[in-house]
Amino acid sequence: MCSKFFIFLVAFVFLIKSNAQTCCSGGIPLSNNLGLPIYEKGTIQVGLSYDYNNLNTLNEGTSKLNDNSRLRVTHSILINSSYSITNNFSAEGLFTWVNQRRIITQFDNKNLDNTSGVGDAVILMKYNFNKVLGPYSSVLLGLGAKLPLGSSTEKNKQGIVLNADLQPGSKAWDIIYWLSSSKSFDFRPSFIFSTRFTYRETGTNNSYLENASYKFGNEFQVFLAFSDQFLLFKSIVNPSVTFKYRNAIKDKIDGFDLDNTGGDWVFIIPTFSVAISPNFNFLIKAELPLYSNVDGTQLTPTYRLTSGLLFKIKPRPKLGRINI
Secondary structure (H helix, E strand, O other), X not given: OHHHHHHHHHHHHHXXXXXXXXXXXXXXXXXXXOOOOOOOOOOEXXXXXEEEEEEOEEEEOOEEXXXXXXXXXXXXXXXXXXXXXXXXXXXXXXXXXXXXXXXXXXXXXXXXXXXXXXXXXXXXXXXXXXXXXXXXXXEEEEEEEEEOOOOOOOEOOOOXXXXXXXXXXXXXXXXXXXXXXXXXXXXXXXXXEXXXXXXXXXXXXXXXXXXXXEEOOEEEEXXXXXXXXXXXXXXXXXXXXXXXXXXXXXXXXOOEEOOOOOEEEEEEEEEEEEEEEOOEEEEEEEEEEEEXXXXXXXXXXXXXXXXXXXXXXXXXXXXXXXXX
């Protein structure tokens, strides 16, 4: 009973903090790629994935403008790993390399700014409460931090430091709060309904452009997912569909709100994964916008594609005693 009340209390605190944090829409997809499952004690998971984010849609509020002269593209290489410290407690890390490009086309002239390098990283600790929501259920609580490993002082060809949203890193420590749940049912145990809430409370870069401060807006995300498993050509496949809501408040520069930042978005994420072997999975997914309501005028996501591989290394079985 106490554990159920604790889960409810934490969920309530997360939800009332409706001002949430995130990196900019063109940045590294940190929150999207966290959340490896917890397996038995000693299990190691290592994932390698590529993420392509295309932003070529210019919005004013909820209206799409007839202007495709601006293009943002982010290429990210992501290494995700986790270790099960116990059967219900794990440590997870996400490390990134990122290439960001901004192309503005005017009068047949193209202006290109781009940066590449190691991006920021995330460390997340998670604990699993089994059967809190009844049989075939689990609830995970997590607390983590974003580590400012990436550069925030990259310059363009003219030697001018680029804006914060084009930098590989943020030079700020963030706190990440995490809550997820999953539930399967007697009528079809392979069918799983799951939810996930993430809240990222961003820190401040106090040396932005050498003498200013910059803070990305806090971000709140909600994921609702439906998944199932099937046998196809002797392999287990796992199709799923996820609906994602994202809210980001305005960025701040020197403590003042920055116009044309922040907003609300809704996405649909179809995903397909296949078990190449019991401990080796391939995954591909797309993220497509269904709704957006941005502050002012902003370049907003057009589509995102992610593909990757996940390896699982189980602990060696212990040898039992032999009774003679």
